Amino acid sequence: MTPERQLAVSIPPLDASAMGQAASRQDRLTRPAGSLGVLEELTVRLAGMTGRLDPPLRDAVVFTLAADHGVVAEGVSAYPREVTAQMVLNFLRGGAAINVLARHAKARVVVADLGVDADLPDDPHLRMLKVRRGTENITRGPAMTVAEAVRAIDAGRGLVRDELRGGEGMDIAITGDMGIGNTTASAGLICALTGLDPVQVVGRGTGLDDAGLERKVSAVREALRVNASSIPKNPLDTLAALGGLEIAGLVGVILESAQHRKPVLIDGFISTAAALAAAAIAPGATGYMIASHQSQERGHGAALERLGLRPLLNLDLRLGEGTGAVLALPLVRAAVLLLNEMATFDEAGVEERDDAHATPGAIMNRTTE
Amino acid sequence: MTPERQLAVSIPPLDASAMGQAASRQDRLTRPAGSLGVLEELTVRLAGMTGRLDPPLRDAVVFTLAADHGVVAEGVSAYPREVTAQMVLNFLRGGAAINVLARHAKARVVVADLGVDADLPDDPHLRMLKVRRGTENITRGPAMTVAEAVRAIDAGRGLVRDELRGGEGMDIAITGDMGIGNTTASAGLICALTGLDPVQVVGRGTGLDDAGLERKVSAVREALRVNASSIPKNPLDTLAALGGLEIAGLVGVILESAQHRKPVLIDGFISTAAALAAAAIAPGATGYMIASHQSQERGHGAALERLGLRPLLNLDLRLGEGTGAVLALPLVRAAVLLLNEMATFDEAGVEERDDAHATPGAIMNRTTE
Numbered sequence: 001m002t003p004e005r006q007l008a009v010s011i012p013p014l015d016a017s018a019m020g021q022a023a024s025r026q027d028r029l030t031r032p033a034g035s036l037g038v039l040e041e042l043t044v045r046l047a048g049m050t051g052r053l054d055p056p057l058r059d060a061v062v063f064t065l066a067a068d069h070g071v072v073a074e075g076v077s078a079y080p081r082e083v084t085a086q087m088v089l090n091f092l093r094g095g096a097a098i099n100v101l102a103r104h105a106k107a108r109v110v111v112a113d114l115g116v117d118a119d120l121p122d123d124p125h126l127r128m129l130k131v132r133r134g135t136e137n138i139t140r141g142p143a144m145t146v147a148e149a150v151r152a153i154d155a156g157r158g159l160v161r162d163e164l165r166g167g168e169g170m171d172i173a174i175t176g177d178m179g180i181g182n183t184t185a186s187a188g189l190i191c192a193l194t195g196l197d198p199v200q201v202v203g204r205g206t207g208l209d210d211a212g213l214e215r216k217v218s219a220v221r222e223a224l225r226v227n228a229s230s231i232p233k234n235p236l237d238t239l240a241a242l243g244g245l246e247i248a249g250l251v252g253v254i255l256e257s258a259q260h261r262k263p264v265l266i267d268g269f270i271s272t273a274a275a276l277a278a279a280a281i282a283p284g285a286t287g288y289m290i291a292s293h294q295s296q297e298r299g300h301g302a303a304l305e306r307l308g309l310r311p312l313l314n315l316d317l318r319l320g321e322g323t324g325a326v327l328a329l330p331l332v333r334a335a336v337l338l339l340n341e342m343a344t345f346d347e348a349g350v351e352e353r354d355d356a357h358a359t360p361g362a363i364m365n366r367t368t369e
Numbered sequence: 370m371t372p373e374r375q376l377a378v379s380i381p382p383l384d385a386s387a388m389g390q391a392a393s394r395q396d397r398l399t400r401p402a403g404s405l406g407v408l409e410e411l412t413v414r415l416a417g418m419t420g421r422l423d424p425p426l427r428d429a430v431v432f433t434l435a436a437d438h439g440v441v442a443e444g445v446s447a448y449p450r451e452v453t454a455q456m457v458l459n460f461l462r463g464g465a466a467i468n469v470l471a472r473h474a475k476a477r478v479v480v481a482d483l484g485v486d487a488d489l490p491d492d493p494h495l496r497m498l499k500v501r502r503g504t505e506n507i508t509r510g511p512a513m514t515v516a517e518a519v520r521a522i523d524a525g526r527g528l529v530r531d532e533l534r535g536g537e538g539m540d541i542a543i544t545g546d547m548g549i550g551n552t553t554a555s556a557g558l559i560c561a562l563t564g565l566d567p568v569q570v571v572g573r574g575t576g577l578d579d580a581g582l583e584r585k586v587s588a589v590r591e592a593l594r595v596n597a598s599s600i601p602k603n604p605l606d607t608l609a610a611l612g613g614l615e616i617a618g619l620v621g622v623i624l625e626s627a628q629h630r631k632p633v634l635i636d637g638f639i640s641t642a643a644a645l646a647a648a649a650i651a652p653g654a655t656g657y658m659i660a661s662h663q664s665q666e667r668g669h670g671a672a673l674e675r676l677g678l679r680p681l682l683n684l685d686l687r688l689g690e691g692t693g694a695v696l697a698l699p700l701v702r703a704a705v706l707l708l709n710e711m712a713t714f715d716e717a718g719v720e721e722r723d724d725a726h727a728t729p730g731a732i733m734n735r736t737t738e
Contacts, residue, residue: 030459031466032447032575036692037665037685078401078722086719090399095712097400104706105699206401207722296406314683315700316406323405330474330699331684337473343464350455353447353576 003236003281007153011258011284014048022047028344032353038310039335042290046336049263049288054340055171057263057333060107061163062174062322063253064091064098065156067115067245068134069181070143074219076184078207081134084180085118091178091321092123098176098321105329107174109322110159114152115245129155131245138188138223142230142241149240149248156252164260173257173264174329175250175271176322180206183297184216186273188223188242190303192231193276198224201299203269206318235280243277250274255281258288265290265332266309267325268317269297275307290332293317293324372605372650376522380627380653383417391416397713401722407679408704411659415705418632418657423709424540426632426702429476430532431543431691432622433460433467434525436484436614437503438550439512443588445553447576450503453549454487460547460690461492467545467690474698476543478691479528483521484614498524500614507557507592511599511610518609518617525621533629542626542633543698544619544640545691549575552666553585555642557592557611559672561600562645567593570668572638575687604649612646619643624650627657634659634701635678636694637686638666644676659701662686662693 022044027033034040047053066088072081090096091111094103102109112127113120117134120126131152135143144152163170179185183205190201198220204213224231227241239248251274257264258278266275266289279286291309294301296318304311312328345352391413396402403409415424435457441450459465460480463472471478481496482489486503489495500521504512513521532539548554552574559570567589573582593600596610608617620643626633627647635644635658648655660678663670665687673680681697714721 029466030456030464031688034576035686035688036466037687039684039686080720083720086717087399090712090717090719093712093717095399095717097398097405097707097711100706100710101703103710104703207403312684313700315408315681317404317408318406319400319404327700327703331682331696334470334473334696337469338466341469341472342466343459343462348455348459348462348464350459351449351452 003234006236007150007255007281009255009259009282011282012261013284014287015051018047018051018053019044022053022339025053025339029342030345030348030350036338039338042332042335043339046263049261055336057171057336059169059171060105060174060329061170062098062102062107062109062176062326063159064109064176064178064322065112065114065246065249066178068117069179069185069244070135070137071139071184071219072181073137074139074215075212076216076219077180077205078212079180081117081180084178085116085120087178088113088116088120092125096321097319097323098326101323101326105326107326107329110163112159112249114155114249127159131155135244138185138242139219139226142227143185143243144240144245146236146240149236149243152245152248153252156249157256160253160256170262173253173262174322174325175253175264175267175274176325177246177250177270177320179244179246182244182246182270184219185242185244185247186270187299188220189239189247189273190276190299191220191224192238192242193280194303194306196299196302200302203296203298235277239277247274251278251281254278254285258285263290264288265292265325265328267292267322268295268320269300270320272300272303276303279307292328295324372603375605376519376650378624378628378651380651381630382653383656384420387416387420387422388413391422391708394422394708398711399714399717399719405707408707411701411704412708415632419630424705426540426705428538428540429474429543429698430539431467431471431476431478431545431695432528433478433545433547433691434481434483434615434618435547437486438548438554438613439504439506440508440553440588441550442506443508443584444581445585445588446549446574447581448549450486450549453547454485454489456547457482457485457489461494465690466688466692467695470692470695474695476695476698479532481528481618483524483618496528500524504613507554507611508588508595511596512554512612513609513614515605515609518605518612521614521617522621525618526625529622529625539631542622542631543691543694544622544633544636544643545694546615546619546639546689548613548615551613551615551639553588554611554613554616555639556668557589558608558616558642559645559668560589560593561607561611562604562649563672563675565668565671569671572665572667604646608646616643620647620650623647623654627654632659633657634661634694634697636661636691637664637689638669639689641669641672645672648676661697664693
């Protein structure tokens with residue numbers, strides 16, 4: 001049984017008719033064709049996802065999922081494992097970067113424990129979805145069982161369904177993460193899913209020195225070797241072998257959002273690992289992804305290229321939590337407003353281009369996918 | 370007399386003490402050092418400009434200045450000259466991209482006629498500051514006299530003073546432009562001020578074909594030859610020889626804002642030409658500039674490098690009007706909120722990095738200029 005069937009995922013195709021209408025309206029707006037750059041293509045893609053030229057984007061929900069990683073025992077992080085739980089508490093108190101940015105962008109933050117290795121206090125703002133207390137050390141064997149990976153994916157899917165059913169609804173999903181050690185798990189997963197070598201993918205995470213970086217490359221290489229028999233099987237086995245519980249949860253967030261034709265704004269390196277896994281499970285999910293930013297982490301650009309996604313921002317961020325995606329949210333909203341609120345040449349009485357001097361390619365080469 | 374003295378410009382130095390305080394607070398926030406990338410440096414620079422860690426950025430004013438260009442006679446634009454006036458009317462009706470984006474970002478748009486070659490109607494939202502009806506053709510001689518350039522600069526400075534004195538005030542200035550042919554004038558100005566060759570600087574503007582691009586390169590080369598005696602004199606002569614009336618107006622906007630210690634968010638290619646001229650006139654002005662985006666226009670990246678500015682966005686925009694700068698405004702505001710609203714490690718009870726695995730460079734190498 002394929003993972004897509006095992007998980008009962010069914011991603012609707014993009015709406016080609018709405019995409020055509022969006023591209024056609026872009027050409028009639030009072031500005032030179034192509035002058036809004038990647039924002040033009042973005043509105044065409046959003047029309048494909050939602051079937052609308054004016055998709056609502058008001059109710060944005062950041063899913064910041066937290067979990068711990070057994071591979072931290074290999075000395076692959078600049079911070080101790082305890083920081084995962086401490087940062088979850090910081091999210092609940094509203095003092096973390098994601099809280100500040102979400103308030104600014106008018107997005108809601110859903111914080112969920114998918115596998116933190118600590119007893120977190122009861123808190124109405126913390127969703128308790130712990131599948132297990134952290135993963136196993138991936139340099140010794142699989143991170144988790146396939147059944148556990150499926151449970152974490154289902155937990156992420158449930159979070160999305162709850163938001164869609166809730167009073168406020170959800171127009172756009174935003175992925176976020178917290179987990180000391182999770183750039184190591186993500187690097188392993190990206191290598192396994194793309195065939196890239198660890199030296200092309202592994203970066204300094206929260207700030208490793210050269211010796212730490214070397215340890216991290218070795219740990220990822222060892223994890224790929226130890227789990228070599230699981231990787232070729234299928235993407236669900238790969239995810240269970242190398243991933244993290246929060247990463248599997250994000251796979252669920254992405255798949256469920258796409259299934260409901262909701263755009264998903266992908267955050268940084270960890271979220272992109274989840275996006276690659278989601279795309280491997282259900283290729284149609286990629287059509288619903290928007291890459292928010294390219295981070296400092298080494299293999300992030302290559303991983304986004306594999307997905308065929310161009311990031312909106314490149315600010316050398318490497319914080320996770322969903323921060324880069326929330327920073328990009330105003331751009332996504334602005335792109336949709338431009339398509340809908342700008343005057344057309346007809347409405348404004350502005351002359352169109354003098355085609356003696358025009359580049360036909362500028363008009364014809366618009367990307368519509 | 371230097372242009373700086375002739376124009377009576379006096380730019381205050383950046384506040385080094387506030388910059389040090391901002392950098393020090395950045396290091397205590399609950400996130401890995403350096404993980405907010407260029408946003409960290411941005412808050413340090415904003416502290417230097419304003420003397421505050423929490424500069425207000427609510428009242429943002431976009432100065433969209435319009436003028437015509439005699440060089441259009443050389444066939445250097447994909448649009449007819451009449452579009453400048455038509456687009457000014459579109460700005461006044463609120464149907465242009467800058468109107469949509471400014472509403473979204475809660476910025477005010479000030480539209481001013483610095484030299485449109487048309488009789489624009491009286492309109493309470495149009496500032497009539499016409500110095501002359503368009504420039505001369507720069508392939509035949511200087512665009513304007515030095516006295517006219519000074520009048521245009523002074524007009525731009527007056528617009529800023531009016532906003533500062535007005536009921537709402539101005540926390541941050543945003544540059545914008547409209548003028549068919551103004552990428553040609555800007556390219557000439559950038560070549561003259563940087564020594565770059567026209568083939569490195571001239572781009573397709575609103576969408577020229579290959580033959581049009583060749584004509585435009587030739588026109589810029591001819592303009593540099595014809596005006597060769599003016600260029601070495603001083604930046605005011607260079608601006609008069611090659612610039613545009615809206616470009617000179619933007620030089621005034623930048624200089625006056627910097628003089629009042631207000632940050633200036635620089636839009637695209639045309640605004641960057643004005644920024645280079647402002648920096649040549651008063652080098653201290655550069656400290657108050659924030660580069661909003663890198664456009665599609667060929668020499669834009671090189672021009673920004675000369676200013677030592679890294680753009681926040683790179684979205685292949687080429688629209689002008691101030692659009693790229695307004696798109697970047699939420700990032701600037703978010704950076705300041707992060708510095709002020711995030712918890713510090715002490716406040717949150719989060720452990721700091723384990724320095725056995727840390728990169729000292731990540732902490733020490735923070736850029737503070």
